[in-house]
Amino acid sequence: MSDNIQNDSRIEKILHLIMEFASGNLEAKEKQSNHYDELDGIIGGLNMLGEELHASTVTRDFLNNILKTMLDGLIITDSSLSIKEVNPAIEGLLGYEARDLEGKSIEKIFKGHMTLLEHLPEEIIEKEYFAGVETTCLSRDNSEIPVSVSISFMRSHDDQVDNFIFIIHDITESKRREAELRVAAVTFETHDGILITDANARIIRVNKAFQNITGYSSAEVLGKNPNYISSGRHDKAFYEEMWRHLAQKGSWTGEIWNRRKNGEVYPEWMSITGIKDDDQKIVQYVAIFSDITARKIAEEEIRSLAFYDALTGLPNRRLLADRFHIALSQSGRSKNYGAVMFLDLDKFKSLNDTRGHEYGDLLLIEVAQRISASVREMDTVARIGGDEFVILIEEVSADQKMALQKIAAVAEKIRLVLNEPYKLKEFNCYSSPSIGVCLYCGNEKSSSDLLKSADMALYQAKESGRNTIRFFDPLMQEEVESHAAMEINLRNAVENNQLRLHYQIQIDRDGRPVGAEALIRWYEPLHGIIMPLEFIHIAEESSLILVIGEWVIQEACRQIAAWSKDEKKKCMTLAVNVSARQFALPDFVHIIASAINLYKIDPSRLKLELTEHILINNISNAVAKMHELKALGVELSIDDFGTGYSSLSYLKQLPISQLKIDQSFVRDITTDANDAMMVKTIIALGQNFHLHVIAEGVETKEQQTFLIQNGCMASQGFLFGKPVPIDEFDLLFDKMDN
Ligand code: C2E
Ligand code: MG
Ligand code: MG
Numbered sequence: 001m002s003d004n005i006q007n008d009s010r011i012e013k014i015l016h017l018i019m020e021f022a023s024g025n026l027e028a029k030e031k032q033s034n035h036y037d038e039l040d041g042i043i044g045g046l047n048m049l050g051e052e053l054h055a056s057t058v059t060r061d062f063l064n065n066i067l068k069t070m071l072d073g074l075i076i077t078d079s080s081l082s083i084k085e086v087n088p089a090i091e092g093l094l095g096y097e098a099r100d101l102e103g104k105s106i107e108k109i110f111k112g113h114m115t116l117l118e119h120l121p122e123e124i125i126e127k128e129y130f131a132g133v134e135t136t137c138l139s140r141d142n143s144e145i146p147v148s149v150s151i152s153f154m155r156s157h158d159d160q161v162d163n164f165i166f167i168i169h170d171i172t173e174s175k176r177r178e179a180e181l182r183v184a185a186v187t188f189e190t191h192d193g194i195l196i197t198d199a200n201a202r203i204i205r206v207n208k209a210f211q212n213i214t215g216y217s218s219a220e221v222l223g224k225n226p227n228y229i230s231s232g233r234h235d236k237a238f239y240e241e242m243w244r245h246l247a248q249k250g251s252w253t254g255e256i257w258n259r260r261k262n263g264e265v266y267p268e269w270m271s272i273t274g275i276k277d278d279d280q281k282i283v284q285y286v287a288i289f290s291d292i293t294a295r296k297i298a299e300e301e302i303r304s305l306a307f308y309d310a311l312t313g314l315p316n317r318r319l320l321a322d323r324f325h326i327a328l329s330q331s332g333r334s335k336n337y338g339a340v341m342f343l344d345l346d347k348f349k350s351l352n353d354t355r356g357h358e359y360g361d362l363l364l365i366e367v368a369q370r371i372s373a374s375v376r377e378m379d380t381v382a383r384i385g386g387d388e389f390v391i392l393i394e395e396v397s398a399d400q401k402m403a404l405q406k407i408a409a410v411a412e413k414i415r416l417v418l419n420e421p422y423k424l425k426e427f428n429c430y431s432s433p434s435i436g437v438c439l440y441c442g443n444e445k446s447s448s449d450l451l452k453s454a455d456m457a458l459y460q461a462k463e464s465g466r467n468t469i470r471f472f473d474p475l476m477q478e479e480v481e482s483h484a485a486m487e488i489n490l491r492n493a494v495e496n497n498q499l500r501l502h503y504q505i506q507i508d509r510d511g512r513p514v515g516a517e518a519l520i521r522w523y524e525p526l527h528g529i530i531m532p533l534e535f536i537h538i539a540e541e542s543s544l545i546l547v548i549g550e551w552v553i554q555e556a557c558r559q560i561a562a563w564s565k566d567e568k569k570k571c572m573t574l575a576v577n578v579s580a581r582q583f584a585l586p587d588f589v590h591i592i593a594s595a596i597n598l599y600k601i602d603p604s605r606l607k608l609e610l611t612e613h614i615l616i617n618n619i620s621n622a623v624a625k626m627h628e629l630k631a632l633g634v635e636l637s638i639d640d641f642g643t644g645y646s647s648l649s650y651l652k653q654l655p656i657s658q659l660k661i662d663q664s665f666v667r668d669i670t671t672d673a674n675d676a677m678m679v680k681t682i683i684a685l686g687q688n689f690h691l692h693v694i695a696e697g698v699e700t701k702e703q704q705t706f707l708i709q710n711g712c713m714a715s716q717g718f719l720f721g722k723p724v725p726i727d728e729f730d731l732l733f734d735k736m737d738n
Contacts, residue, residue: 073168079161081106093147093170095140106166109137110149137168146175193268195287201225204284213268213291215261226287231265233257242272246285250274255292266293309383311361312368320382320390324447327380327394332443334395337403340447341391341411342436342454343371345418346466348387355427362424363431370417375410390451401479402537404439404471408480409541411435411469419467432467434458439476487538489524494547498523501555502723505732506575506694506716509708513736515573515607517696517716518556519723520548540581549582553595559726560606561599568737573607575637580613589628596632603633609660610636612644623653630655637694642682651689659686661712663697670702683711 067074073090077083083101091097094109101108131150139145148169156162188194193210197203203221211217214229221228227239234257245252253271260266270289274282307319315323324340331338345367352360364387371381371389380392393410397403418433436458438450453472461470471477493499500523503516522530539545556576563569582588596603608629614622626636637658642665661682668675679695686693695707698717707715721732 072170073166075101075106075109075166075168077106077164077166079163081164083108084163090168093139093145093168094137100140106164109168110135111138134171146171191290193287193289193291195221195226195289197226197285197287199281199283199285201285203228213260213289214258220261229258229260231257231259233265246272246274250276256289266291267296268292269295312365312383314368314372314389315380315382317382317384320380320384320392321447323380324392324450327392328440328443328445328447330395331441334398335441336395336398337400337407337439337441338392338394338396339403339407339437339439340450340454341393341414341438342451342458343389343391343414343433344435344458344462345387346432346434346462348431351429351431355424359424359427363422363429366422366424367418367431367433370420371414374414374417390454400439400441403441404476404479405483405537405541407437407439408469408471408483411437415467415469434461434466435469436461436472437469438472483538486535487542487544490522490535490538490544490548493522493524494551498525499548499551500725501552501559502725503559503574503729504716504723505721505729505736506573506714507720507736508714509712511736513572513733514714515575516729517575517577517609517723518552518559519577520552521723536579540579545579545581546585549579550591552576553591554598557595557599557601557606560601564601564605569733571605573605573635575607575609577609577639578614580611580616583610583614583622583625584617589625589632592629592634593632596634604635607635607637607658609639610656611639612641615650619650623650626655642678651685656691658692658694661693661695663695663717666695666697666703666707666717667699669706670700676706679707679712680710683707687711 067087070087070089073093074087075083075090076085083104083106086096086098086101088098090101096109132148133150134146134148136144137147148171150167150169152165153161154163154165188207189209190207191209193213194205194207195203195210196205203224203226206216206218206221210221214221216229242252242254251271251273254269256268256270257265258268268289269292270287272285272287275284275286277283307316307322308314309316327338330336345363348360348363351363364383367387367389368381368383371391375381375391375393378394380390380394382390382392384390391414393407396406415433415435418431422429422431436454436456438453438457440450457470457472461468464470469480471480500521501518502521503518505513506515506517508514520532520536522532522535524530536545539548553576556574560572560574563572563574585591592606592608596606610626629636635658636654636656637660638654638656639660640662641659643662659682661679665675665678665682669679670676683693685691692714693712694714694716695703695712696716698704698707698715698719700719703717704715704719720736721729724732
């Protein structure tokens with residue numbers, strides 16, 4: 001530094017300015033100078049120097065040292081703003097060496113950028129100095145450098161202003177940070193919700209979007225845990241997994257359901273990031289989320305477009321394929337039969353052609369509704385094209401015959417319901433379907449093969465005159481047809497006197513006849529005697545069982561009345577089988593009472609054999625009805641005991657007088673230890689409940705001996721006699737009674 005500045009008071013002046021500038025005193029005097037805090041390092045050093053300065057005599061060397069060590073640039077000009085001196089920091093700041101500037105106007109540096117130069121020197125003299133004015137300097141390579149400038153002046157001995165001192169502080173870095181902060185501030189207020197918590201997951205800041213999305217104001221959530229807004233939709237494991245992921249990976253992204261202040265639960269797409277300090281310890285969590293309700297709705301719409309038929313709302317071919325696939329694997333596990341039906345409307349095209357597509361569409365919508373209403377919730381009704389529907393009936397039965405009949409019944413139900421008249425706006429019309437059916441069991445056959453088979457069956461249905469149902473498997477078709485034929489024939493059986501009761505004798509421990517069971521037979525003119533197992537279930541599927549059941553009761557009561565006149569037989573009881581459907585009739589008790597009255601019999605001679613099935617649907621109703629029957633004086637027996645849903649808790653509620661051990665246990669009584677134990681248990685159970693116990697299906701002497709030894713009171717079976725017509729029964733009775 002040259003010797004231009006000579007006296008100590010001037011040096012002091014410069015130092016004073018440096019001190020003022022650096023220490024922040026100026027802050028109070030001048031508007032804004034937020035970059036001071038960045039000068040902390042310098043301030044510390046200068047403060048010390050300052051104190052020293054006041055304490056000791058200021059020397060030229062001392063000033064030079066300070067000017068050299070200063071990080072800020074310092075320029076001293078004369079009164080006409082011509083540069084006299086610069087410190088070394090100027091070179092670092094502007095790229096000029098001292099000699100490039102000395103003698104040049106200060107404007108070289110502030111060229112065009114420093115309006116305050118215009119006010120110099122008058123204003124500055126008046127104000128003493130400017131401090132922390134932000135502007136830009138031009139560096140040697142012509143780049144603009146943001147700076148904060150403080151200017152002061154010095155007076156000569158004659159009190160004239162003769163020097164200006166410029167201290168130039170580079171504020172590039174603080175400007176950059178300011179800009180960054182501005183960006184951050186703007187970013188924080190985006191349309192995504194932002195929530196910041198401390199390391200303990202306490203909310204410390206939320207943005208406006210958070211408040212808009214959740215409905216909570218910032219004040220309402222500050223200090224709270226984010227679970228304050230959780231929906232309760234996710235379980236503990238979900239959050240544990242989220243935190244585990246956060247701890248391991250430092251961030252988590254996913255869909256999460258939260259609850260708005262108004263209670264509404266909504267989906268968010270959220271990413272959470274842990275903010276770490278220098279020690280890699282998490283100090284904050286930032287969660288950024290967007291409300292994806294709209295997206296979800298859109299997704300749902302897209303999904304429904306992809307999987308559902310737009311006109312009818314039914315599943316389309318794709319969803320059908322999906323469900324079919326699942327149904328087949330399910331059947332593979334359960335071994336239950338199911339079926340796929342291919343349905344096509346007869347002459348649909350002509351409606352479309354004559355009335356236009358609008359009416360065609362209305363018909364399809366109505367058809368879709370009618371089919372859907374005819375099947376169970378779990379079944380699938382799909383529309384796979386024009387007037388083509390596919391119906392998937394799942395998990396019907398493990399028994400093929402039973403499954404076939406049930407499926408045939410569903411197909412028939414659909415056929416009938418689609419034959420009902422339609423009202424399409426003002427237009428009344430009729431329609432009918434053709435239906436092809438293919439059964440499946442297990443997953444050996446592919447869904448497309450099964451569909452093809454159903455389609456072929458549909459073709460046959462069309463071929464055979466439409467409005468019909470055809471099964472793919474010819475044997476099944478035959479079976480369904482004979483079943484249908486049997487139902488028709490059975491309808492006439494009662495009127496045509498084709499039903500007969502056979503009687504199977506029941507004997508006590510001493511081999512004396514004590515009663516009989518009435519077992520129905522159908523004397524069919526073409527097929528001969530048909531056994532109840534072949535037709536009772538057909539009767540049960542329709543209301544025929546009610547007619548048949550009533551006939552059986554009448555016939556049994558008539559027989560009891562006949563026996564009552566026979567000295568030897570008047571103590572005999574006659575057991576009658578009652579189907580669950582028949583028992584469920586509201587006037588069942590009345591039917592029994594009427595028959596008893598009509599034939600004037602002792603009600604205790606009539607024994608109703610009920611199975612546990614009657615209890616399945618409405619146990620309290622069934623129990624009440626049993627009490628009514630008991631009140632009439634009839635005896636009640638539980639048939640096929642041990643095969644059903646027996647539970648001791650219900651058994652004690654029932655007003656029964658007899659348990660009938662099922663023949664399946666009796667069959668292997670002498671060879672199978674389990675069956676033997678079962679029979680012993682039932683007998684003991686009966687004794688404890690004071691019930692009469694009878695065994696059915698007794699075929700051998702050994703079985704009878706076992707039963708007697710174990711306390712069974714009565715037996716029925718081929719060993720004593722098969723079910724036979726009444727005249728044969730009378731012969732047998734006479735033989736046994738002697
Ligand atoms: P159930 O009531 O358990 O009748 C016993 C069945 O076992 C009868 O078959 C009978 O013939 C047969 N049986 C009797 N003793 C022996 C034996 O020692 N060995 C073998 N292997 N079998 C024996 P059926 O007559 O074919 O009747 C079958 C089922 O049909 C009956 O089972 C009953 O549930 C039902 N049923 C029969 N008649 C009627 C009726 O009038 N109404 C109703 N609702 N169901 C009836
Ligand atoms: Mg029976
Ligand atoms: Mg039985």
